[in-house]
Amino acid sequence: MNNEYTDAHRLFLQASLSERFFTEATAIELYNKAYEATDVQDPEAFTGFIATINTKLNTIDLEFRKSHEEETGTAVWALVNTNGDEIAKLATEYTPIEITYFRRLIELIVTAEDEAFSVSSILALKEASKLKPSISKSNGETLLQRFVDDKWLNKSRGGIYSLSQRTILELQHFLKEEFEDILLECTLCFDIVTKGQRCKVAQCKARFHHHCAHRYFDSRNDKACPTCKIDWDSNIIGDNGSSGSVSRIRKPNNRTMTRVTRRFQETEVGDNDNDNDEMNQDGDDGDDF
Amino acid sequence: MSSRNRRNRIVLDEDETEAGPSRPTRRTALGNEGAGNVQKRRRRDEEESEASSNEGSVNQHSTIAEKAAQKLTTEELERKVKDVVRLALFSEHRKQPIKRDDIVKKVLHEHSRAFQVVFDKAQERLEDIFGMSLAELPKKSFSTGGIRKPVGNKDKTTKSYVLKNILPQEYRETDIISWEKNNEDIMGLLTIVLSLIHVNGRVLSDDQMTHYFRRLYLVNNDKFDLEKLLSTFVKQGYLDKQKTSRTDQSQNSEKEPLEYRWGPRAKIEMPESNLIKFIRAIFGQDAPPDLDKQVERSSGIDLT
Ligand SMILES: [Zn+2]
Ligand SMILES: [Zn+2]
Numbered sequence: 114m115n116n117e118y119t120d121a122h123r124l125f126l127q128a129s130l131s132e133r134f135f136t137e138a139t140a141i142e143l144y145n146k147a148y149e150a151t152d153v154q155d156p157e158a159f160t161g162f163i164a165t166i167n168t169k170l171n172t173i174d175l176e177f178r179k180s181h182e183e184e185t186g187t188a189v190w191a192l193v194n195t196n197g198d199e200i201a202k203l204a205t206e207y208t209p210i211e212i213t214y215f216r217r218l219i220e221l222i223v224t225a226e227d228e229a230f231s232v233s234s235i236l237a238l239k240e241a242s243k244l245k246p247s248i249s250k251s252n253g254e255t256l257l258q259r260f261v262d263d264k265w266l267n268k269s270r271g272g273i274y275s276l277s278q279r280t281i282l283e284l285q286h287f288l289k290e291e292f293e294d295i296l297l298e299c300t301l302c303f304d305i306v307t308k309g310q311r312c313k314v315a316q317c318k319a320r321f322h323h324h325c326a327h328r329y330f331d332s333r334n335d336k337a338c339p340t341c342k343i344d345w346d347s348n349i350i351g352d353n354g355s356s357g358s359v360s361r362i363r364k365p366n367n368r369t370m371t372r373v374t375r376r377f378q379e380t381e382v383g384d385n386d387n388d389n390d391e392m393n394q395d396g397d398d399g400d401d402f
Numbered sequence: 403m404s405s406r407n408r409r410n411r412i413v414l415d416e417d418e419t420e421a422g423p424s425r426p427t428r429r430t431a432l433g434n435e436g437a438g439n440v441q442k443r444r445r446r447d448e449e450e451s452e453a454s455s456n457e458g459s460v461n462q463h464s465t466i467a468e469k470a471a472q473k474l475t476t477e478e479l480e481r482k483v484k485d486v487v488r489l490a491l492f493s494e495h496r497k498q499p500i501k502r503d504d505i506v507k508k509v510l511h512e513h514s515r516a517f518q519v520v521f522d523k524a525q526e527r528l529e530d531i532f533g534m535s536l537a538e539l540p541k542k543s544f545s546t547g548g549i550r551k552p553v554g555n556k557d558k559t560t561k562s563y564v565l566k567n568i569l570p571q572e573y574r575e576t577d578i579i580s581w582e583k584n585n586e587d588i589m590g591l592l593t594i595v596l597s598l599i600h601v602n603g604r605v606l607s608d609d610q611m612t613h614y615f616r617r618l619y620l621v622n623n624d625k626f627d628l629e630k631l632l633s634t635f636v637k638q639g640y641l642d643k644q645k646t647s648r649t650d651q652s653q654n655s656e657k658e659p660l661e662y663r664w665g666p667r668a669k670i671e672m673p674e675s676n677l678i679k680f681i682r683a684i685f686g687q688d689a690p691p692d693l694d695k696q697v698e699r700s701s702g703i704d705l706t
Contacts, residue, residue: 131495174488
């Protein structure tokens, strides 16, 4: 297999720099165009093409990662940071107070009761008023809309906010570190799940993305839960109409919070020893089922 | 065309058999360790051969930088090169030039003397991975009238850089990089603004700008807020905005008269040939015969 790094790879990268998050269909279209434009002989297949690019990107702590849109199962790609350093924060187009607000929203969403993984606009705006300096209602509304427009948050028709796939992908490292005991993993694909189904059996830990559940159950006759083997019957994970309002008891403990806060306050760019953790985490992400 | 389709199909087939989403990522993450080492080793070799071949022409400046860089371990140097590349990318994402000071403050710290070594290596990396390089912004140009006093420092350089695409021109003319209609429209407007400034003698007053835009039915248009757009272009370095020095603008005395020129980023980034094509398309027969020369003069870019 040829994995020479060509202008087609460079052109693809240049094109993705402005957007950084797109569907796989778009990625393949870009990939085709990149080869058409450069007329490189003997093109790589798409998967190898991305792998070749990632080898280069890894030298500067960036990477293309694939995931699936939780609601639709659509394959998406994002250009993500593999370290959470100070320079990466420059990428966000937000002021420090806006970033603080975003972090509070993430916390509200992730800690929402009953695996709702969402927050109502009323609660979200209330949180804005609690900040110091506080964010007014109208500014809060504008900012929330910006988070949605920039694809960091999803907003349902009922005005309920939840994590976007971009956030799940790009802030994976941060999410896992801050909320490691709260976040749920899909039993089938091992990715974070904030919208999907859970086994009706209270003690059972089975959690599925909707698309993963379909893929799993469509291919077999018995409808038993793969974890507890009891007949499958599901509850909804995520915004199920009753927006998550009260935070769950399993709050991040103080130790975790302090560590995270400290990391956010760091000003030293060079000082980052999380890379190895990130590597290990990636290595643990199994995907065979 | 048919081979293209075939490629597409192969891609999709491969994808179907893939067990889960994180697999390609993990494969490269694992594979990378080896590749990274190989690359590092190769880079060190290059360095050595470069150093020996350049020995005769090494100037004092780079000697100081090399000495300063030697105080860094290979890992530290690698980290700093990486951070400069990342800083350049993120600044570009926000359309802000990257300043030498930023590099020193955010990356080099007490190793500021190693700037040239780190910067050169970051350049190499940007060229290799992205086909882009950091270009220094030209100094502001002023009309030759001599009325305006030259602003700012006496340095020959601005020490501010933006990323420039260095892939062959013909790749750039494909539509691969335009993402959404909206962005395309805005870049189209920028081309119009720059063209108007150019054909108007490289400077355009606020009033003239509004006038042209009214003629193009772009004022009070729902889609564009002209004021906001112009200030964005100024912020991004595509336009320079200055107070008019002329005193004969008696009408409209309330508003401070302003004028626009090409900004430093426009001179570096604007696809010159597109601009000439664009002006030709708009002016048709009326296009000045020495258009290329004029653009060259106004933009300071050598088109030949
Ligand atoms: Zn899943
Ligand atoms: Zn179960």
